[in-house]
Amino acid sequence: MKVSRYNYPHQLGEGVEELMEDFRRMLLGGHYILGEEVGAFEAQFAAYLGARHVRGVNTGTDALILALLALGVGVGDEVITQANTFNATVTAIRAVGATPVLVDADDHAFAISLEQLEDAVTERCRAIIPVHLYGKPAPMQPILELARSRGIAIVEDAAQAHGARLNGVRVGTLGDLGCFSFHPSKNLSAAGDGGAVATNDPDLEQQVAMRRVLGQRAQNQHVVFGLNSKLDAIQARILSHKLPRLDRWNEQRRHIAAMYRQRLNGLPLRFQSTSADEEHVYHLFQIRTDRRDGLLAELRSCGIDAVVRYPIPIHLQPAFDDLGWKPGQFPTSERLANELLCLPIRPDMTEAEVGLVVDYVHAFFSGGT
Numbered sequence: 001m002k003v004s005r006y007n008y009p010h011q012l013g014e015g016v017e018e019l020m021e022d023f024r025r026m027l028l029g030g031h032y033i034l035g036e037e038v039g040a041f042e043a044q045f046a047a048y049l050g051a052r053h054v055r056g057v058n059t060g061t062d063a064l065i066l067a068l069l070a071l072g073v074g075v076g077d078e079v080i081t082q083a084n085t086f087n088a089t090v091t092a093i094r095a096v097g098a099t100p101v102l103v104d105a106d107d108h109a110f111a112i113s114l115e116q117l118e119d120a121v122t123e124r125c126r127a128i129i130p131v132h133l134y135g136k137p138a139p140m141q142p143i144l145e146l147a148r149s150r151g152i153a154i155v156e157d158a159a160q161a162h163g164a165r166l167n168g169v170r171v172g173t174l175g176d177l178g179c180f181s182f183h184p185s186k187n188l189s190a191a192g193d194g195g196a197v198a199t200n201d202p203d204l205e206q207q208v209a210m211r212r213v214l215g216q217r218a219q220n221q222h223v224v225f226g227l228n229s230k231l232d233a234i235q236a237r238i239l240s241h242k243l244p245r246l247d248r249w250n251e252q253r254r255h256i257a258a259m260y261r262q263r264l265n266g267l268p269l270r271f272q273s274t275s276a277d278e279e280h281v282y283h284l285f286q287i288r289t290d291r292r293d294g295l296l297a298e299l300r301s302c303g304i305d306a307v308v309r310y311p312i313p314i315h316l317q318p319a320f321d322d323l324g325w326k327p328g329q330f331p332t333s334e335r336l337a338n339e340l341l342c343l344p345i346r347p348d349m350t351e352a353e354v355g356l357v358v359d360y361v362h363a364f365f366s367g368g369t
């Protein structure tokens with residue numbers, strides 16, 4: 001690839017020698033799971049987010065499952081989310097035995113459609129999971145108002161939006177619980193799997209803390225159902241090392257996104273909408289065109305690591321066949337699945353790399369390739 005989507009050595013940031021020394025100390029000292037390093041990262045991430053509590057867990061998927069378990073969501077309950085999300089959001093709902101209820105996407109923001117959300121709420125609805133998709137904050141104010149008025153909990157899927165802000169407040173702290181993933185592809189990433197749940201509610205924090213250790217209140221006292229889902233100390237140490245650099249990296253992502261928007265202006269393309277009250281962190285940079293498949297093939301053949309996120313909406317995935325969703329049921333999500341394309345975006349991307357991508361996109365639309 002001439003322009004790739006990831007640069008793992010850069011992601012590890014500066015000061016890697018100091019990290020290696022710490023790894024040696026930790027490996028020889030038997031610091032493997034939870035413990036001091038995880039506690040330090042939890043406190044650091046909570047301070048960064050402006051949340052009262054953070055608990056480190058095994059993955060972003062587990063963070064969502066544990067958040068729903070903490071709320072007591074289970075069999076017979078409904079949980080609403082959007083049809084254009086990553087599989088994990090819906091898998092988490094099913095994992096606790098609840099029924100996922102889908103809402104279509106907004107055609108401009110690619111967030112959960114506010115128009116359809118209200119109609120999807122039934123007596124059985126216990127929670128809504130808005131997704132801060134691609135790093136753009138979901139429209140939390142109206143979602144929170146609806147949820148509060150109906151006694152429904154909000155679990156934010158912030159797996160793609162570490163550091164994003166809405167009216168100056170970090171996402172993941174606006175609802176009852178916020179869920180993060182530290183998968184290597186994410187804006188804040190471990191060297192393996194990792195996840196976290198943030199909350200301002202001490203009771204929910206207690207629930208998550210117990211339920212990530214098989215429901216134990218103290219050793220051998222298993223008082224509720226739980227998972228075995230803990231953050232590794234090594235991963236926490238890496239996350240503590242990277243977190244002070246996250247805002248700079250997100251700023252660089254915004255700078256690259258601005259270059260793309262400016263230099264692709266005038267082509268028959270659309271972009272994810274933006275609004276003045278938000279700070280997008282561009283986990284992914286999306287362009288939208290009805291010539292998507294041709295452009296994708298062209299870019300990839302030129303060595304540009306463009307990809308589609310996500311080519312099949314949730315309601316058309318075979319894993320969910322038993323839920324009875326039909327093609328055409330969520331038309332905006334289907335259009336987005338057919339028309340969106342991610343251009344490479346990395347904090348360390350050079351202007352020359354952006355220029356190369358832009359030139360190939362221009363060439364495609366001018367029929368030059």
Ligand SMILES: *Cc1c(COP(=O)(O)O)cnc(C)c1O
Binds near residue numbers: 060061
């Ligand atoms: C990555 C992701 C998850 C799941 O995170 P894992 O750590 O891979 O389990 C959940 N939701 C969204 C929107 C994601 O992008």
